[in-house]
Amino acid sequence: MTPFDTIVIVDWTGGGDTGARERKDAIWASVQRGDAAEPAVYLRNRSVAEAWLSQLFADEIAEGRRCLAGFDFPFAYPAGFAQAVTGTHDPLVLWDWIADAFDDLVDGEDRFDLAARLNRLFPGVGPFWFNGRQQGDIADLPRKGSDRTMDQVGLPERRMVEAQARGTFTCWQMGGAGSVGSQAMTGMASLARLRRWHPEAIAVWPFEALDRPVALVEVWPSLLADEVKAAMAGTGETIKDRAQVEGLAGAVSRAQMSGALQTLLAAVPEGVPRREEGWILGVGAELLLHAAARASDRSGPGPTHLANDCFALPRGVVWTPVDVALSRLRERLRPVTGTERVPVAAALGRVLSTDHRAMRANPPAANAAVDGYGFAHSSAGERSTELPLVAGRAAAGAPIGGAVPAGSAVRILTGALLPSGVDTVVLEEDCTVADRKVAFGGPVKPGANTRKAGEDVKEGAVALAAGRMLTPADLALMTALGMAEAEVFRPLRVGVLSTGDELVAPEQGTQQGAAWTYDANRPMLLALAARWGHVPVDLGLVGDDRTALRAALGRAAATSDVILTSGGASAGDEDHVSALLREAGTMEIWRIAMKPGRPLALGSWQGVPVFGLPGNPVAAFVCALIFARPALRRLAGAAWHVPTGYLVPAAFVKRKRAGRREFLRARIDDQGRAEVFPSEGSGRISGLNWADGLVELGDEAREIAPGDPVTYFPFGSFGF
Ligand code: AMP
Numbered sequence: 060m061t062p063f064d065t066i067v068i069v070d071w072t073g074g075g076d077t078g079a080r081e082r083k084d085a086i087w088a089s090v091q092r093g094d095a096a097e098p099a100v101y102l103r104n105r106s107v108a109e110a111w112l113s114q115l116f117a118d119e120i121a122e123g124r125r126c127l128a129g130f131d132f133p134f135a136y137p138a139g140f141a142q143a144v145t146g147t148h149d150p151l152v153l154w155d156w157i158a159d160a161f162d163d164l165v166d167g168e169d170r171f172d173l174a175a176r177l178n179r180l181f182p183g184v185g186p187f188w189f190n191g192r193q194q195g196d197i198a199d200l201p202r203k204g205s206d207r208t209m210d211q212v213g214l215p216e217r218r219m220v221e222a223q224a225r226g227t228f229t230c231w232q233m234g235g236a237g238s239v240g241s242q243a244m245t246g247m248a249s250l251a252r253l254r255r256w257h258p259e260a261i262a263v264w265p266f267e268a269l270d271r272p273v274a275l276v277e278v279w280p281s282l283l284a285d286e287v288k289a290a291m292a293g294t295g296e297t298i299k300d301r302a303q304v305e306g307l308a309g310a311v312s313r314a315q316m317s318g319a320l321q322t323l324l325a326a327v328p329e330g331v332p333r334r335e336e337g338w339i340l341g342v343g344a345e346l347l348l349h350a351a352a353r354a355s356d357r358s359g360p361g362p363t364h365l366a367n368d369c370f371a372l373p374r375g376v377v378w379t380p381v382d383v384a385l386s387r388l389r390e391r392l393r394p395v396t397g398t399e400r401v402p403v404a405a406a407l408g409r410v411l412s413t414d415h416r417a418m419r420a421n422p423p424a425a426n427a428a429v430d431g432y433g434f435a436h437s438s439a440g441e442r443s444t445e446l447p448l449v450a451g452r453a454a455a456g457a458p459i460g461g462a463v464p465a466g467s468a469v470r471i472l473t474g475a476l477l478p479s480g481v482d483t484v485v486l487e488e489d490c491t492v493a494d495r496k497v498a499f500g501g502p503v504k505p506g507a508n509t510r511k512a513g514e515d516v517k518e519g520a521v522a523l524a525a526g527r528m529l530t531p532a533d534l535a536l537m538t539a540l541g542m543a544e545a546e547v548f549r550p551l552r553v554g555v556l557s558t559g560d561e562l563v564a565p566e567q568g569t570q571q572g573a574a575w576t577y578d579a580n581r582p583m584l585l586a587l588a589a590r591w592g593h594v595p596v597d598l599g600l601v602g603d604d605r606t607a608l609r610a611a612l613g614r615a616a617a618t619s620d621v622i623l624t625s626g627g628a629s630a631g632d633e634d635h636v637s638a639l640l641r642e643a644g645t646m647e648i649w650r651i652a653m654k655p656g657r658p659l660a661l662g663s664w665q666g667v668p669v670f671g672l673p674g675n676p677v678a679a680f681v682c683a684l685i686f687a688r689p690a691l692r693r694l695a696g697a698a699w700h701v702p703t704g705y706l707v708p709a710a711f712v713k714r715k716r717a718g719r720r721e722f723l724r725a726r727i728d729d730q731g732r733a734e735v736f737p738s739e740g741s742g743r744i745s746g747l748n749w750a751d752g753l754v755e756l757g758d759e760a761r762e763i764a765p766g767d768p769v770t771y772f773p774f775g776s777f778g779f
């Protein structure tokens with residue numbers, strides 16, 4: 060068998076594929092090539108994972124490579140099931156059946172309805188069980204496994220491999236901790252689609268001979284539970300799914316290098332209906348798999364400073380989904396500036412470098428919330444009350460000395476400390492005062508119109524955490540809590556450099572020939588940097604000349620903490636930014652699966668991170684908002700920031716392909732719907748001025764009709 064060049068292991072999810080922004084139970088995939096251990100990829104949901112896998116397979120096929128892709132869900136049901144549903148024992152026919160059945164679900168239905176529908180094909184209750192809905196019964200889907208008997212159904216409870224591998228769950232159980240029923244059902248549908256998208260290129264083990272570029276293989280990461288646990292303890296890794304896919308991908312890759320993979324693939328015992336039930340890679344040959352896993356010499360977690368290769372992507376990954384790019388930036392970037400102390404009043408927009416705790420409580424002591432009369436609650440009657448007034452008046456900053464005796468009241472103003480003996484205040488508008496007596500109706504609640512000590516913030520509590528970018532309200536809070544100074548990161552100096560022979564600076568006069576392009580990106584990016592609270596550093600304009608560019612980057616590295624370039628970031632003849640960074644050995648081109656603005660060149664020059672943005676102003680703008688903004692904030696010491704989007708009805712029609720995310724220039728019309736700029740052409744700068752925000756269309760395919768919900772990010776969500 061021709062060896063596999065690429066091993067990818069995927070940890071699937073069966074949960075609802077809502078397209079939500081970030082999910083706990085998302086999908087992790089680890090790509091391994093040879094002995095290179097590469098960081099796992101985070102895939103937000105199944106549509107994203109499908110698009111990512113499809114692209115990976117397409118690249119492998121196009122480049123003449125072979126790829127083994129392992130998935131952690133059953134590829135088949137126990138013997139007899141496929142036959143009963145489709146009329147054939149072939150599980151791949153069942154995969155197609157399930158994919159079509161998902162397409163046929165109506166709104167509001169999901170995999171549980173599909174399980175119920177399958178149950179109806181069988182005598183008795185049917186094989187599937189577990190109700191994953193918050194409320195309500197699902198007809199024909201029992202809540203418990205003991206609510207049905209497999210004797211009645213006429214199918215085995217387990218596949219033969221599940222009987223052999225201790226601890227596996229059955230694929231009839233559609234939910235609950237550790238279950239695989241939902242993963243199996245959704246996973247088979249996804250794999251069916253991948254097979255349709257790459258006809259003749261995918262073979263499925265152990266149903267088919269592995270003589271095609273891509274092999275799909277069922278795996279079960281728990282086989283390596285001990286090794287994964289040890290690795291997590293050793294590296295401080297906290298995400299188990301990620302540790303599992305990395306561990307297993309490494310083990311399979313090393314098994315291939317040692318020749319053991321052949322044995323693992325051949326380890327399906329005699330007598331197993333392999334073409335009907337399938338098998339789990341490694342079951343029956345566990346020792347070999349353990350040996351491969353332990354042969355690992357993986358080092359610990361990545362460095363905490365910015366390494367030269369901090370932007371490295373797994374090899375073989377050609378298109379990087381937006382979320383993958385963002386989570387990579389989030390993981391790899393660290394604050395790069397020192398810290399200093401500044402007066403709170405001068406700290407607007409600065410980033411706290413440590414947690415800031417309350418120097419005293421707010422309020423420091425109980426006080427009056429209104430202007431009125433204070434007394435002990437026990438002195439007031441149920442109905443009307445009349446109390447003599449003591450001499451004097453308690454005001455904010457001017458407390459009265461001495462106590463207010465029981466049965467008396469005192470004049471008190473907002474903010475005044477409650478004198479001893481006073482726990483309740485009545486609003487002055489609710490009182491009548493005559494003859495040095497105050498009268499009011501009842502009943503009055505104990506503690507009415509007072510503020511308790513520390514009810515807002517307790518002394519010593521963390522009022523603002525490290526990473527906070529200070530707002531005007533934060534300056535108020537810090538001051539109220541007795542802080543005069545803030546410990547902050549030094550401002551991030553953001554250098555902005557434009558590149559391109561065709562560019563002229565506005566200073567060079569505005570009467571240039573049509574062959575020239577005015578350098579629009581520089582004022583735009585400098586202004587964005589300033590708006591985001593950084594120090595903009597104008598690095599000017601350089602032509603497409605490597606020597607000049609090298610000199611400019613050298614100057615930039617001396618004056619900036621991070622460099623934003625625009626233009627020349629692709630791989631064309633005149634793309635000198637990427638060429639130079641590559642020469643320096645620190646360059647990565649991320650081709651982002653995003654419109655507008657695909658190439659993003661990331662690297663470092665003399666230790667200073669460089670973001671090579673696309674030249675096209677619209678693309679440069681959108682890339683700056685989506686990638687540069689959170690990255691710069693992180694470098695400046697701020698916590699990672701996810702902009703807030705809002706679901707609004709669309710005012711437009713659009714059909715979008717799967718596989719990349721799109722950002723449309725948009726604004727809210729007078730009916731509260733998102734309308735989009737009539738042209739998507741990325742040369743149309745004026746669309747940015749027309750717009751008040753962006754509509755984000757996810758990585759998956761979509762057809763949008765007027766009224767459909769779309770996610771709208773007002774420009775305010777991006778900090779300006
Ligand atoms: P490039 O990425 O260098 O191939 O540039 C892509 C397109 O963006 C070309 O049409 C460039 O002329 C244009 N462009 C590059 N830099 C700028 C800039 N600073 N201002 C306006 N247009 C630019």
Ligand code: MG
Nearest residue numbers: 558559626627
């Ligand atoms: Mg250019």
